[in-house]
Amino acid sequence: MDLSSDIGQDGGSLKKGPWTSAEDSILISYVTKHGEGNWNSVQKHSGLFRCGKSCRLRWANHLRPNLKKGAFTPEEERTIVELHAKLGNKWARMAAQLPGRTDNEIKNYWNTRIKRRMRAGLPVYPAEKAKSSPTQYYGKPSDGRSFISGEDADCDFISSFPQPGDHLHNLHAINECDHSLTRNCLSMIPMGALAPSTTNQGTNQVLNKTIGNPFEQIEVFRNSHHGRSGIGNGNVSFAQLADGGNLNFQTDFNSSSQGCDRGTTTRDVLPGFGNEPERNMMLYDRMSAYGNLNLLFKPPVSNASLKLELPSCQSAESADSAGTQRSSITNPSPLIPSTNILSESESYGSNASNFLETLMQDAHPTEGLGQVRFSMDIIDQLMALTSGNTNPEVAALVLSPQKGRWGENSDPTTPLAGRTFSDHSEEVSPMCPTGNLDDPEASTMPLLSQYLYLPYYGYKSQTCPAKDRKKLRLPILI
């Protein structure tokens, strides 16, 4: 105990550290007499040498009536898991649904639980949560926003990734509340990109055979003040701005799904990934670190969503005659030396797993950023490239499939124009047909079912009229 922090011994400054029973008694007495609130006056009038914040915290977490002490019951644990899946790290909101429990308690429980499960190589969410049928996510959401129910909104959506033999999987999750989903999904992108692909024709080749179109695009929508309008109507896209070049990332769903223990599907496809604590740890770390995006990004109020379209069935265009995926990795950024952009063969070679890391490190040579920062930082750079967004807001990440190679058979500036809809034109989801996430009505409008919309954290919001937003698009190869 730091004696200097004891009451009165440090010249009248406020005490820190553990509370004594005497202090508790004073605080209880004061609150009983004056009620909660006006915490700063507690210190002034009660004789406590504690700041108002400390008093409030002590009262809220330990002294107030009806607090439930002791370990969480199994029922409470289940509730926490479900709430976390639904709300993300919204401890206060979770606490509101757990009578007698405090946000701090829940937060501590969750953090220790995650650590424990990580150490054990277990998924953060119970495995039984990840065995639902993907089809449960289809259909019109009851609230007009989300396809994923709270109960199922954790890793279940990941379990819905393409299954062997599936023709097309379309997921929709439009729910600004499902932040944990967002983080997980976002984490999946670089995780997958960073996943080892043992050979040029390794992982992805297998996936091509079993899952489908390996090509996807990521589209990043951000605010701008340059009078750009919505998707597909001539927005300046990242690819456009980068001298027509494209940045293609390689990823695979197998590794992505590992992070959430999607079950046996991809393990069956790719044996050997099934039970690797270290690998899972790495993935969890990344996922967890993605959670820190909370600090940097907040969910846009209305139109932020991430649109992720899963690969449809593989087309002949997605691989060459040798079965090797073709990609075009073109350096879009003057900040990223072209020489550091892996060549196509490199991207599928043993270095593929480090592609994004390399890219990111090159982009941030002095910051030593972890790969988990990739998304945002790269986006920031890309936005800088796209000329001068003073108040960018990441509104959405969009994954969408391409039958052909990005930039070859599609128009990178118009995601809808370049998209192959014909195969699934009958699969019309009730939401957002335009794909224009900036459209305030988009969330209530139908969209093509190839998309998976997920919420995304916008930049510390400098709100920008939808009409002024423009998009960035990062094609990603799956």
Place this chain on the structure above:
DNA sequence: AACCACTACAACCGCAGATCT
């Protein structure tokens, strides 16, 4: 008994939104 690693929990800090003056 001493040391260490780990866990669980309490408390603090910085930030941001709300409210007050």
Place this chain on the structure above:
DNA sequence: GAGATCTGCGGTTGTAGTGGT
């Protein structure tokens, strides 16, 4: 309307307790 203050939230840190060696 602007600045000050209050309040709440979420992330982080510090520490006591526990178990293993």
